[in-house]
Amino acid sequence: MTISFFIIAAITIVGTAAAMSLKNLVHCVLSLTLGLVGLALLFLLLGAQFVGFTQILVYVGAVAILAVFAIMMTRSAEPMTNLPPASFRLSGVLIAATVFAVLAWAISSATRSLPSQSSQPEVSVNQIGVALMHQFVLPLEVIGVLLTAALVGAAILAMDETGASR
Amino acid sequence: MNWIVRNLWLVPVLPVLAAGISALAKRKSRVLAASLAIGSMSLSFLLSVWAFAHVLALRNSGQPSLQVFNFRWFQFGNEWLSLGWMLDPLTAVMLVMVTFVGLLIFIYSVGYMEHDDNFMRFFCFLALFAGAMLGVIISNNLLLLFMCWEIVGLTSYLLIGFWFSNPKAAAAGKKAFIVTRIGDVLFFLGIVWLYAQSGTLLFYDNGAGFLEHSAISHLLTQTTTTGICVATGIALLIFCGAVGKSGQFPLHVWLPDAMEGPTPVSALIHAATMVAAGVFLVARVYPLMSAHTGLADVITTSTALQAVTWVGSFTALFGAVIAVAQYDIKRILAYSTVSQLGYMMMGLGVGGVSVGMFHLITHAFFKSLLFLGAGSVIHGCSGEQDIRKMGGLGKLMPVTFVTYAIGMLALCGFPLFFSGFWSKDEILHAAHTWNISQAPFYMGAFAALLTAFYMSRQVFYVFAGTSRLAEEHHDHAHAADTSSHHGSGSPHESPAVMTVPLMILSAFALLLGFLGTPAWPWFQSFLEDAPVSVNFGAFLTGGMLPVMLSSSVIVLLGLTLGWWFFGRKPIESADAPDNFGKLSPSIFTALGNALYFDAIYGATFVKLTTLLSRISDWLDRWVWNGAVQTVTYTVLGFAHLDNFLDTNVVNSGFDEGCDTVSRSGKLLSMLQAGRIQGYLKIVAGALVVFTIFLLWKAKI
Amino acid sequence: MITFPWISTLTIVPVVGAIVLLAFGSRNKVLVRWIALAFSFLALVLTLALWHQFNPLADGYQFQELHAWIPALNAEYRVGIDGLGLLMLLLTSIVVPIGMLASWQIQQRVSLYFALVLLLQACLVGTFTALNFFHWFIYWELGLIPAFFLIKLWGGPKSAKAAMQFLVYTMVGSIAMLMSFLAIYLATKTFDFTELAHLAQSGKLMPAVVSTLGWHLFTPAHTAMVIFLGVFLGFAVKVPLIPFHTWLPSAYSEAPTGTTILLTGAMSKMGLYGFLRIVLPLFGVQMQQVLTPLLWLAVATVVLSAYAALAQTDLKRIFAYSSINHLGYCMLGIFAVVKFTGGDAALTAQKFAAMNGVYLQMFNHGLTAATVFWFIAMLEKRSGGLRGLNDFGGLRKAMPVFTGLMGIALFSSLGLPGLNGFIGEFLIFKGSFPLVTWATASSAIGLLLTAVFILGVLQRVFYGPLGEKWVHLPDLTLGERLTLVPLIGLMFALGLYPQFILGVVNHTAIQMALNLRNF
């Protein structure tokens, strides 16, 4: 387990934890972006270059900005006035903790049976392209359709009524 | 088959037609009614005489005197029921007698009913009665006879109850009809039984009629399960019809009460014709009656005839005994009719058709004479009927007195001159020679004595002594509306239209006897189709003389006794006790009330029927209805039970179920609170549980 | 060639009449009455036409119509009449106008009343002409409904109870009958009377029924007997026989007199007709097995009802019991005919007589009873509803003509010879005496008792002193006399020359009796 894994993991956890707990929404989004960049680094660490860069391009580039725009548009950028009651937050955290405990227990009891070490698989963009076009051509098409439908839908939803009425 | 036989049906139909026309006529005119009735009656009389002459001619020419005309009435099954009429000496005699007497009574009643406002209806009923009576006489079919018989009963009911506003008259009418109806029902059963056995109801149907030898012999052979011969059984049932109609012993109660009707009615119906119908019926079916299984030569009377004789003789004695103690003038005559009918039945039973019929003819004349005489007396005494309130009318109403006396003597059978003597003597002679027993002879003789006694009592009461009528001018009104009062209070002679028929009848009462004297028995031979020859010697032969002598002695004894008790010193006042009654008051009052037979019947039969009717009504209301009610109540009970179960058990149970469901529904909806985080928590929880489960499963 | 469907038109005419009346509503009471009368006269004319065309000597049924109705159930619409049917039709078409005339005073809901009467007539015609059990039963049941309402809606104080009792009684009876016929249908798959009669005659009916039903706990004879009892109950209630008759007096007395005329004139004949048409041909054997108890029932009906009539004080109840008595005679005749005579020619001749007697008695009783009840209706109208025996007295003085005519009607019901009542009774007695001697003898008492209570009525109502109340009672109006004359005339005519009717029905009687020949 390399040092870099731990550093990046720490960055990601801090980012995500901050994203979930900060009061100011913009800070949350920014810390989220940090967390996601950390995640992208993890992908790179795991050797999936293409996925890492896609992750950065999609999440950091688009989703974060989208979130920020959403925050701007819904005027929730002001500092949070009233936090949800303690009991509500406590129960949420408690449940999350139990879920984590169970998953951890599951992982710890399961991974013993998997082979611990394997060589760094070399993957090139070319191979991904070929795989996309051959094995996964159907999902590609479906994703294409899905994305167009989603974006058109999002546009219509977000469009201002008065604009649509003309 | 000459004209008269073919058209014999005109005789009964003419009066009926007259009755119909007068009933339907719009204008209520007395002249029309009277003329119609009398006209039709006289026409019938002429036709009857023609028929009589025709029969005489046949007899003289030696041909069989019986002629029959049958016609088909209706078809049922493969056979036709045919009716018909016949003409034989018996019919001829009866036709003449009934039409002649009827005519006289019609004329008489014109006078008698002059003041009555229902004049038309009276004559209409009389005509109808006459028609029905003639129908009975000429019919050749027992069913046709029965039908006319019933119509006669109906008319007698109507005529008795003529003054219907008087409740006693209405009750008398009803009683008459019901009692005769009892006889008729048995008669009807006899007819039905006969029809079943012999297959025909025609008397004579050239060989096939049931009175002819073949049917009779067939009937004789049959015996019912109870052992009596069918012929006797049928004969007895038919005789019951006769008993009912002729007022013989058990069914005689209606005759005295029938006196409530107007006197001409009593005369016509209860003296001459209707009551005689019973005797005529027995005479008509005599061959059936006398049929017996014994050998042809030995004259053994069949059981039926024996029964007839016994009933006849007892009724004769019984009628006479009661007649002695009666006060109402017409009741005395009624009871005397009952006893005389008993004589006739006895005559038929012992002597055969001719003996009975001769007495019937003679009796018809002098009894109708007596009744009409009583009628004129009542008419004279302005409706008074109680002999105790009369007296001394001999001088006031000489013609009535003389004719009445002749009738009385004829009735008692005063020797030699009076018809009653000969006819009664025939009967007594026959009874004397009866081989079964002499009891009927003695009963007949004693009845003759009593007849003489009570008739003399009546004559002395009415005609002798001083008139007791003056004491009570306004006696209790006989009937609210009978307006037979005359202006003057004292009794007076009736008008000519009433007295002339009396004279004619008295003449006949005298002369008729000579037709049937033993010396020249024309009448008997006429009936039996035997040749007749004058034979004065007959008196001496066959024990005729002693019987004649003994009967004349009895009559004279009776008359002297009557004179002794009533002639010598007639009672002074109306309410003085009867001289004879003084001897034994208790017996006398018993006899006065007709031995309480009315009360006995009332107590027994009437009470029984009312009781039975009440029982059946009770049965109806409670038993059958009760059963239905119980069913309905049980059903209602079940309904209520079901209702109870329904509301308490099922409903409440169901409601509980509903509540629990709705409550749990509310609980469940809590989950759907709309808070998204809530759902997420649940999902997370589920995830936890699921993974634990998987792991746990994987571990084992 | 298409023959004119006489019978169907005869059935439909009253129904059309009823509909017209209902449509008419009760605005103009008089007009409604005349229309109703017109329709019933139309029916009368049709019946007379039928009577004219009827060929008395032909065997079997005439004017037959056969249409398939429900092929699955093998239920055809088959109508046809023989002598008996024709007689009953004539009776119905005479009685219904009388009923209408008697109910001329009905004021409330006039059109509904007359519509129901016409409907009842239609059902009666249907019952007397149907030859297939299926639609015969429908008419039989349908007849109940108008009768029920007629009694209930226009009846006297206790009419509701009486109507209900009437309905429940007859309903129970008909249900029992329906059960039996279903059993038969199961076995023979046919509702047709003639076929069933043939089967019964050839002795195959009952074994077939027993085999299909297969009630193990009963022997074959018992099963057949049970089925016979079901049908017998259905008709016994309708005739009625003694134990099942309690509905009649209350129904007759509570119903408006017009309806009573219909009930006594025509509906009571349905029971007898049922016996003659259905029970005799089908269940001859069973009836012979239980003949004695049946005879006891008939005698009881005659005698007990006569006694009960004596005890009544209400005029209508008296004549209700008297009609039970008269129908008792018919039952006596029917049971006599059933007796096993083993082909003896003489006795079969008696059977013909008894059968003719029953037909005649049915017709005469219908006619006489209807007239008597009409008189009572007129008396009721005049006296304002009073009809107790003790309420009147000496009416003869006030209304001589009324008394005269009613006297004739009463004597006809008494069975006085010369009037129509006598012939029927004579034939029944003549026929049944040799066959069932003791029963006939004992029911002769009935004759006597009838005389007693009728004369009782005459004496208490018409004779005796005239009560001051009734002094100014009006006598018969010209209209009433005109309507009465034909009836009284018919009574005399039938009394004097019954061949009018016997000529027509004699052949049917022979056929029916022969069909009963013992097998």
Place this chain on the structure above:
Amino acid sequence: MSPLSGYLLLSALLFSIGLAGALTRRNAILVLIGIELMLNAANLNFIAFWRYGPNPAALTGVMFTIFSISVAAAEAAVGLSIILAVYRHSKSINLDAMNSMKG
């Protein structure tokens, strides 16, 4: 502790942090972000299993992640536009306010 279990633990942690965020925060956008996070945790799992899985050449893990990222992007876009529409409609994006789908 093998590298794979490390990654798995990390992704589990990320997943539960995302879940905690989604459960606790009341702002719709933040819940959306939480969900995004959970999705990314899943992607990490894929890549981890692809990397240390038995047959890395099959590229399924990578492919899956690529598709998952694109789907997540589409979902984020639609989610945010819905939030925008809701906001424009009810002027607040507090999750508790949007409970009109209440049972």
Place this chain on the structure above:
Amino acid sequence: MPEIIDQIFVLLKHWLMGYVPSLLKPVVSAILSVVPVLLAFPLLFAITTVLERKGLGRMQNRYGPNRVGPFGFLQPMADGIKSLTKEDIIPRTADHLVHLLAPVVIVIASFLVYAVLPIGRNMVIANLNAGVLFFFAVGSMVELSVFMAGWSSRSKYSLLGAMRAIAQMISYEIPLVLASIVVIMAAGSLSTVTIVNLQATYTGIFPHWYVFTPWGLTGFIIFMIAATAESNRCPFDLPEGESEIIAGYYIEYSGFKFALFFLGEYLGMFATSAMAITLFLGGWAAPFSFLTWIPSYVWFFAKLLALICAFIWIRGTLPRLRMDQLMNFAWKFMLPLSLINIFAAGVWHYMPAGASRWLVVTLVIAVACVLLSRGLRRNQWFHVRTYRFAS
């Protein structure tokens, strides 16, 4: 000899590496390859500022800065010192952390981009397999930092400026990517090094640069227009529109942070034009076969300077575009044209070489241009403008 000059830097590095202990070898090699790039491009930034100001001046018929140093060439030194000494003002309501972070992120993002660009033969910091994808991925972080800057300084002008900048950068990022896809399709690989090596070959004296193909030319033009938009320069410099919202998102910055923003902006410009050179103009390849003796990095920087002059030239001449024109132009002209261009490249790829291929592809692209521009012209309708928020 030309190869040695060409590879002088590479050899230098290998030589230095020899002295480094094996443990530190990876770190040192990384430093050695990164530091020269970090030095070279800020230097270029300094030169460009001067060049730009003097060039604009010349265009506007004036001299431009000539006081500092000979012909004003030391002006950047002065500007640098000025920015360092200026007071660093942070608005009171600003979000301190994010305010501070914004310029740092923008500079880091800009520098990260150069890792992939091949300056010379074998002179690339990281020869990533998905080089172009890396370039765009990191490029997109710039928008985020712009937002951080705009939002954190809590002022309307900065926020508005940030929003406009982000909207513009996102809209033009898509045509930028699509234009590069054409080349990737032709080259068959995402790695910048292989793309350049492919273009470094010659047929006759003409190099195989992609720009000399119809789709290549259109791709290059689209790329350059998108690049100017990406870096908010000249016709697309609405966010900094001085007349409307003063200085856009970096209005509240002063002092050194303002300088960093400026540096970030220029580095962004150099990076995109360098990518343009790599993709279309053959990177470090000589224009003609006979000129290959000049070292590769010289060609690279020469082409770079040419593009910078073009930018400056454009800045001087074209007026500023309005927001909706800018948007329409991006979404209704650039995007469809680039898609068609990809199509055309596809057609080119499958058709046999020769004049027909040239004719068909140019025809397709020409027709598309005419129609799309007609489309732009047609729905220009003049009507009363409705302001969404202002109203």
